Structure formats: C-alpha cells, structure tokens
Ligand SMILES: [Fe+2]
C-alpha cells in the first residue's frame with residue numbers, strides 16, 4: 001500500500017483557505033470543506049470545488065471596503081496560479097458530477113415547445129408553497145428556501161451572461177435583451193439579484209453573495225453547477241438555449257406561486273423579485289421561442305433542435321430534483337423529534353464539520369447538528385432520516 005496518498009481536493013482546500021485568509025469577506029471567501037475520513041462527504045466537497053471553479057471566472061467585490069484595502073485580497077482571490085489549478089481540476093469534476101445528469105435530446109423542437117408550454121400551464125400547484133401553506137413554521141422553511149436558492153439568485157444571470165458574449169447572429173441580440181432585463185436594464189435597484197437581496201433581508205438574512213456558503217447543501221450546489229456547466233462551456237450553446245426555454249417558462253409559474261404565498265402569509269416581506277418574474281418571464285419565454293429556438297432550428301436544422309431539447313430536459317430534471325430535495329429536507333425537519341427551528345449562526349463563521357445522513361452519526365454522541373437555515377437537531381441520529389443529499393454541520 002502506498003504510504004502517501006495524494007488527495008488533490010485536500011491540497012485545493014488548503015490552498016483556497018490560504019488565499020481566503022483568516023477572516024475573508026464573502027466575496028473573497030473561496031474555502032471548501034475537507035471530506036476527511038468521511039467518504040459520504042466526497043460528492044458534496046467536489047461540488048463545492050466545482051462551484052469555486054466556476055465562480056472564479058467572474059468579478060466579485062465585497063459590499064464594504066476591507067480594512068487593509070481591497071487590492072491585496074482581490075489579487076489573492078484571482079491569483080493566476082490558483083485559477084490555473086481550478087481550471088485544471090474542472091473537466092474531471094464536470095465529467096464526474098454533471099455529465100451523468102445530462103440527458104440526450106430527441107424529437108422535434110416545435111412539437112417539444114408546444115407540449116412543454118401546455119404541460120407547464122396545466123401544472124398543478126407548486127409543491128413547496130403548498131407545503132408551506134400548511135406548515136406551522138413556514139417562515140423558517142422559507143428562510144431555508146431563500147438560502148439554498150441564493151447561490152444562483154444572488155448573482156442571477158451571471159451564468160447566462162457568459163453565453164451572450166461572442167458573435168452568433170440575430171439570436172445573440174435577443175438573448176442580450178433578456179440579459180439586460182435580468183440586470184435591471186442598467187438600473188441597479190431593479191437588477192433581479194438586488195430584488196432577491198431585499199427578500200432575503202425581509203427574512204432577517206444577510207444578503208451578501210455566498211454569505212451562507214457553508215449552509216449550501218449538495219443539491220443546491222448541484223443546481224448551481226449544472227447551470228454553470230451549461231453556460232461556461234461554449235460547446236453547450238444550443239443546450240443553453242434549451243435552458244432558457246425551460247427556465248423562463250417554468251419560472252413564470254413558480255414565481256407566481258411564491259408571489260401569492262408571500263402576499264398571503266408574509267405580507268410585509270419584499271416580494272418584488274417574484275412579482276417581477278411572474279410578469280417579465282412571460283415575455284422572456286416568447287423571446288426565447290420566437291427569436292432564438294425557432295430561427296436557430298430553421299437555420300441549422302433538426303440536430304440543433306435535439307440539442308435545445310436536451311438542454312431543456314436537463315433543466316427540467318435539475319429543477320425537479322432541487323425542488324423535491326428542498327421539500328424533502330423541510331418535511332424531514334418538520335418530522336424530526338429533536339428539531340428546534342432557528343436562524344443559522346453568524347454567516348461565514350465556519351462551524352464544525354459537515355455530515356451527511358449516511359455519516360457515522362452515532363459517533364457524534366451528544367453533538368447537535370445544524371441543518372441549513374432551518375434550525376438544529378438536538379439528537380444527531382435524527383439526521384439519518386433526511387434525504388441523502390442533505391448536509392448538516394456539527395455544532396460544538
Ligand atoms: Fe430574472
């Protein structure tokens with residue numbers, strides 16, 4: 001047996017921690033966890049690493065100037081050698097984590113669009129908001145929803161922006177028009193990520209991008225990484241169009257359900273993010289269909305339609321998986337005998353090691369486990385009944 005086992009993820013964790021420094025701002029905090037001797041954590045830590053790979057590709061600045069100046073931590077965060085390490089790791093992580101999620105497409109794009117529109121229109125109520133309506137601790141469940149959705153929504157459209165640069169004819173200008181809506185049409189207060197921040201603050205959450213990264217569970221990271229895999233690889237261009245096709249259409253409905261839920265149960269919460277999408281994504285859906293899907297298939301033929309369908313199907317599966325997981329975690333928490341609801345501890349404070357429901361929970365003894373932004377399990381063994389991709393953190 002080899003005495004020295006080289007673990008590139010552990011090396012990466014060490015170099016990311018060093019670059020982040022002892023008290024990083026959320027923007028320049030690029031740390032990941034260590035799987036250590038718990039093999040059930042490997043997928044989670046790999047997803048964290050892939051998230052760091054993707055997020056190193058765009059500009060992040062802290063909300064406030066760091067005491068020692070912004071330049072030194074920024075240059076450390078975007079250090080070329082570290083970016084090269086992340087870029088080298090990325091294809092392997094993508095092949096292992098994302099490629100198996102990507103279905104192949106088949107069929108005719110126009111027929112697919114018609115069927116998709118009909119299916120989404122006829123879709124019954126949103127399962128999560130239906131659960132919330134009957135839940136006793138609905139504000140706690142909603143807080144966790146906001147945190148688990150924040151890896152994407154606090155930088156909304158930064159992934160899809162990467163698919164807009166280039167030179168690819170008329171559909172490019174249509175996708176750019178959608179992008180500028182996402183960015184508030186140049187008005188910062190109307191930028192979708194800024195509207196999302198306001199909803200987070202309504203639930204007493206910190207609104208810094210990645211402020212809650214230690215609480216993002218495996219499924220939250222999977223959805224984030226699947227979207228970035230699409231848009232950070234130009235070879236996926238037609239699948240990106242499929243993502244937009246499905247996402248804009250599904251979002252009209254889900255944001256309408258959330259908007260109604262907030263108005264009914266949290267009338268003081270800032271719901272503009274959801275109200276805006278329930279309206280504007282009707283237009284975005286038409287723009288994607290009429291100005292991207294239809295002309296691209298007309299110009300390049302059925303093989304492009306197949307790719308668009310593949311992208312839409314990947315998106316549909318990823319949304320469904322993330323939604324079912326989030327609901328499953330909430331239901332498990334609501335059923336756990338030792339559950340105590342409460343906001344997560346101070347953001348960015350690194351608390352204890354992560355565990356999965358398959359970890360050796362008995363070995364934790366009397367330790368308590370924080371589950372996302374829901375609250376604490378006073379009996380660690382209760383975590384065994386949670387969905388497999390749930391992540392808890394052991395509290396001291
Ligand atoms: Fe948006």
Ligand SMILES: [Fe+2]
Nearest residue numbers: 248280281284
């Ligand atoms: Fe949109």
